[in-house]
Amino acid sequence: xxxxxxxxxxxxxxxxxxxxxxxxxxxxxxxxxxxxxxxxxxxxxxxxxxxxxxxxxxxxxxxxxxxxxxxxxxxxxxxxxxxxxxxxxxxxxxxxxxxxxxxxxxxxxxxxxxxxxxxxxxxxxxxxxxxxxxxxx
Amino acid sequence: xxxxxxxxxxxxxxxxxxxxxxxxxxxxxxxxxxxxxxxxxxxxxxxxxxxxxxxxxxxxxxxxxxxxxxxxxxxxxxxxxxxxxxxxxxxxxxxxxxxxxxxxxxxxxxxxxxxxxxxxxxxxxxxxxxxxxxxxx
Numbered sequence: 001x002x003x004x005x006x007x008x009x010x011x012x013x014x015x016x017x018x019x020x021x022x023x024x025x026x027x028x029x030x031x032x033x034x035x036x037x038x039x040x041x042x043x044x045x046x047x048x049x050x051x052x053x054x055x056x057x058x059x060x061x062x063x064x065x066x067x068x069x070x071x072x073x074x075x076x077x078x079x080x081x082x083x084x085x086x087x088x089x090x091x092x093x094x095x096x097x098x099x100x101x102x103x104x105x106x107x108x109x110x111x112x113x114x115x116x117x118x119x120x121x122x123x124x125x126x127x128x129x130x131x132x133x134x135x136x137x
Numbered sequence: 138x139x140x141x142x143x144x145x146x147x148x149x150x151x152x153x154x155x156x157x158x159x160x161x162x163x164x165x166x167x168x169x170x171x172x173x174x175x176x177x178x179x180x181x182x183x184x185x186x187x188x189x190x191x192x193x194x195x196x197x198x199x200x201x202x203x204x205x206x207x208x209x210x211x212x213x214x215x216x217x218x219x220x221x222x223x224x225x226x227x228x229x230x231x232x233x234x235x236x237x238x239x240x241x242x243x244x245x246x247x248x249x250x251x252x253x254x255x256x257x258x259x260x261x262x263x264x265x266x267x268x269x270x271x272x273x274x
Contacts, residue, residue, distance in 0.1 A: 002246070002258070002262055004246065007265045008265065011266075012145050015145065015146070015269075015272045016192070017272070018273070018274070055150040105140065105142060108272075112268065115267055121139070121264075123261070124261060124264045127249075127253060127258075128147075129148075130249070130253075132144075134248050135148075136151055136155070137155070
């Protein structure tokens with residue numbers, strides 16, 4: 001029987017490896033590059049949102065964000081409505097990187113759009129969502 | 138635009154979280170439970186194969202396997218044809234766990250088989266493979 005979970009895991013692993021390789025030219029990890037993409041899309045996010053988005057521990061997020069702040073890529077300020085939370089924003093220095101990584105990701109979306117019909121892509125999304133729900137308590 | 142990479146990542150994260158929650162009742166991590174599944178399927182595997190399968194560093198694999206060996210779940214012996222590699226096998230104690238985790242995973246495959254037609258599932262596999270290839274150098 002086809003193991004859908006294994007196929008999904010391999011697709012995600014391969015995507016992460018490719019992002020790591022891509023990010024390396026900017027002396028970043030794939031995770032840091034993905035954080036730049038995520039923060040750039042939302043303009044400002046709580047550190048908690050980053051932890052949820054990437055399914056990482058608070059300590060892992062803190063280390064990654066501290067390194068990015070030290071390199072002048074992001075700013076971290078105390079959140080206005082919750083002093084225990086940090087608000088994360090892109091620093092001006094990261095704007096160019098944000099556009100670069102957005103283009104990198106858009107290229108993959110375009111490849112999927114070119115290779116498959118709208119109906120096929122809609123089914124793909126539906127099946128991914130179904131599988132995700134299977135694993136949601 | 139739909140971000141296929143993000144959907145994939147969320148599906149994989151959710152699957153990993155569910156496996157962690159499932160494994161916890163046996164006092165195992167999701168990763169250790171997945172290793173039991175992987176080793177059980179192949180009867181014996183090199184540590185290197187485990188590193189490739191789960192896209193983890195050698196040190197991460199070593200720590201996980203040492204803990205599993207200490208709990209009597211696996212054996213690690215020097216590989217016959219490469220003294221730098223360890224051959225990993227399930228210990229008798231892990232056989233019941235292997236059958237349990239196999240049933241857990243089979244349940245998800247059955248859910249996918251019930252919800253979608255063979256043609257839909259074949260397309261799903263094809264699209265996952267296409268996306269994986271997009272990210273393969």
